[in-house]
Amino acid sequence: MPEITKPEKFYITTPIYYVNDKPHIGTAYTTIAADVLARFYRFSGTPTFFLTGTDEHGSKIERAAKAAGKTPEEFTHEMSAKFSFAWNSLGIAPDDFIRTTEKRHERAVIQFLELLKKSGKVYEGEYQGLYCVGHEAFLREGDLDANGLCPDHKTKPELLKEKNWFFKLSDYGQILEERIRVGEFIIEPESRRNEIIAFIEQGLEDVAISRPNVKWGIKVPWDQSQTVYVWVDALFNYISVLGFPEGEKYKQFWPADVHIVGKDITRFHCIIWPALLEAAGIPWPKKVFAHGFFTINGQKISKSLGNVIDPNDLVAKYGADTVRYFLLREIPFGQDGDFSLEKLAARYEGDLANGLGNLFSRLTTLIANNLDGHLPDMVHSPRSFDEVDEMLQEFRFHEALARIWEEVAWANKYIDETKPWESAKKNPKLFEEVISNLVALLYEVAKKLAPYMPETAEAIRSGLSAERVAKAEPLFPRLEK
RNA sequence: CGCGGGGUAGAGCAAUGGCAGCUCGCAAGGCUCAUAACCUUGAGGUUGGCGGUUCGAGUCCGCCCCCCGCAACCA
Numbered sequence A: 001m002p003e004i005t006k007p008e009k010f011y012i013t014t015p016i017y018y019v020n021d022k023p024h025i026g027t028a029y030t031t032i033a034a035d036v037l038a039r040f041y042r043f044s045g046t047p048t049f050f051l052t053g054t055d056e057h058g059s060k061i062e063r064a065a066k067a068a069g070k071t072p073e074e075f076t077h078e079m080s081a082k083f084s085f086a087w088n089s090l091g092i093a094p095d096d097f098i099r100t101t102e103k104r105h106e107r108a109v110i111q112f113l114e115l116l117k118k119s120g121k122v123y124e125g126e127y128q129g130l131y132c133v134g135h136e137a138f139l140r141e142g143d144l145d146a147n148g149l150c151p152d153h154k155t156k157p158e159l160l161k162e163k164n165w166f167f168k169l170s171d172y173g174q175i176l177e178e179r180i181r182v183g184e185f186i187i188e189p190e191s192r193r194n195e196i197i198a199f200i201e202q203g204l205e206d207v208a209i210s211r212p213n214v215k216w217g218i219k220v221p222w223d224q225s226q227t228v229y230v231w232v233d234a235l236f237n238y239i240s241v242l243g244f245p246e247g248e249k250y251k252q253f254w255p256a257d258v259h260i261v262g263k264d265i266t267r268f269h270c271i272i273w274p275a276l277l278e279a280a281g282i283p284w285p286k287k288v289f290a291h292g293f294f295t296i297n298g299q300k301i302s303k304s305l306g307n308v309i310d311p312n313d314l315v316a317k318y319g320a321d322t323v324r325y326f327l328l329r330e331i332p333f334g335q336d337g338d339f340s341l342e343k344l345a346a347r348y349e350g351d352l353a354n355g356l357g358n359l360f361s362r363l364t365t366l367i368a369n370n371l372d373g374h375l376p377d378m379v380h381s382p383r384s385f386d387e388v389d390e391m392l393q394e395f396r397f398h399e400a401l402a403r404i405w406e407e408v409a410w411a412n413k414y415i416d417e418t419k420p421w422e423s424a425k426k427n428p429k430l431f432e433e434v435i436s437n438l439v440a441l442l443y444e445v446a447k448k449l450a451p452y453m454p455e456t457a458e459a460i461r462s463g464l465s466a467e468r469v470a471k472a473e474p475l476f477p478r479l480e481k
Numbered sequence B: 001c002g003c004g005g006g007g008u009a010g011a012g013c014a015a016u017g018g019c020a021g022c023u024c025g026c027a028a029g030g031c032u033c034a035u036a037a038c039c040u041u042g043a044g045g046u047u048g049g050c051g052g053u054u055c056g057a058g059u060c061c062g063c064c065c066c067c068c069g070c071a072a073c074c075a
Helices: A025-043 A059-067 A072-089 A103-118 A173-182 A190-201 A230-235 A248-253 A263-280 A311-318 A320-330 A341-370 A387-393 A397-418 A420-426 A428-449 A454-464
Strands: A010-013 A048-055 A096-099 A122-132 A137-139 A158-167 A186-188 A223-228 A258-262 A287-291 A294-296 A337-339
Touching: A010 A025, A025 A048, A025 A072, A025 A258, A025 A287, A025 A294, A025 A311, A025 A320, A025 A387, A048 A072, A048 A230, A048 A248, A059 A072, A072 A096, A072 A311, A103 A230, A103 A263, A158 A223, A158 A263, A173 A190, A173 A263, A186 A190, A190 A263, A223 A230, A230 A263, A258 A263, A263 A287, A311 A320, A311 A341, A320 A337, A320 A341, A320 A397, A320 A454, A337 A341, A341 A397, A341 A420, A341 A428, A341 A454, A387 A397, A397 A420, A397 A428, A420 A428, A428 A454
Parallel strands: A010 A048, A010 A258, A048 A096, A186 A287, A258 A287, A294 A337
Antiparallel strands: A122 A137, A122 A158
């Protein structure tokens, strides 16, 4: 039997989501995966802390609030609530939800910055770049059109110098590479790890950690004219939520066992974040896992293409468990994939309605019609598939789900071969044996499925543990097209 | 010479150098417990191209073609 790793605690995070946009299918994906892991560890008895939240500072938010005719406070409050709502309707149950505008966060960030300052790795410098007034932001040369103009505003950007506080990231290349290579700091999948190592080997440049012209942010404690750059502010959420530096939770749960991130933000999490922690004398997270991105019908997700999918719409039609199942079954975590409503419908009909749902109906009807709803004696599951636990712990969700569905197929075949509708009359003893095996298998399936599809697992368990088992309502009813 | 991922049946994917498989779809048959569901069988392949290594290449090497991301202050 595969060995299940049982850590003494498990701390897992998602990125905190920038509230200039509402939740979409991509952010849901990350958060669902984290929830599945958290449910698994919680269920296995490991003290677990699962964190998500929202990132609410920065000039983009200031602008978005203004455009919506709201104060930043009102705006971020409303947007943040949309994330909580979406996660709740997807069956996602974090242990805490951090907002970077909360006092507990701001206090901790300030203490962290003071530690950084003391490290001697922070200095005052000048950033020089091409500033677009329309964007209120610096552009890179590659962003400009053929005439050297801002592609959005068709204006010529000004060469502007700006005072910033800088962090000496350039001092940390060696220790980063070393810890990554010896496996003290784990980056998965391997392709991302290789990218990060290659990037470090090019040589790291110092990075600005403050902005002079952004009002909506946390003030740099030693320089009230500047606010903390949003990504420093944001990264520290993983620790501020635990009550850094004195909180009980901080002592119990830090360092994080895994930060789950999208592949776009691996550099922040694999280079800047550990370097900042090192400077402040704080332990590094143990692992960063970068999942892939998916396209919608083969196209990049983008607002201008109008192909953004709201997870709430999917939940309304298919239910939370289906969305959770589909995203983790369809796309190998860590790789890129494609999302489409057609694929979702195919999985719903094939795997869920025709597969698991129909199997459950077959079984409950047999019990209700032939045993008056009373289960025969319990037996051990005729099939063992504990390897799915290992797959889950290694983020191989799609393999684990495929493995569980092998058992669904096995059970359907077992019913066809043993013909319980015949033995019910001719050979009650054989009938009871077949039913016992199927019940035990379904319990095992429900147990393994619980982290992924909590409602479905519960429906199977409660359906089979009723005083008198009745013909079940379809778990996944056929839908109008 | 920027970096990375990919090209295998109609679609989507899998194969430590050893008989090229899986799911969906399609065709035929079986079953009647079940949500028109389930089970069995079958058809369908020049593994992007050319060359090389090898007893043997989807897999290793070289060149080429095509698709998709990313390219540090983007959460």
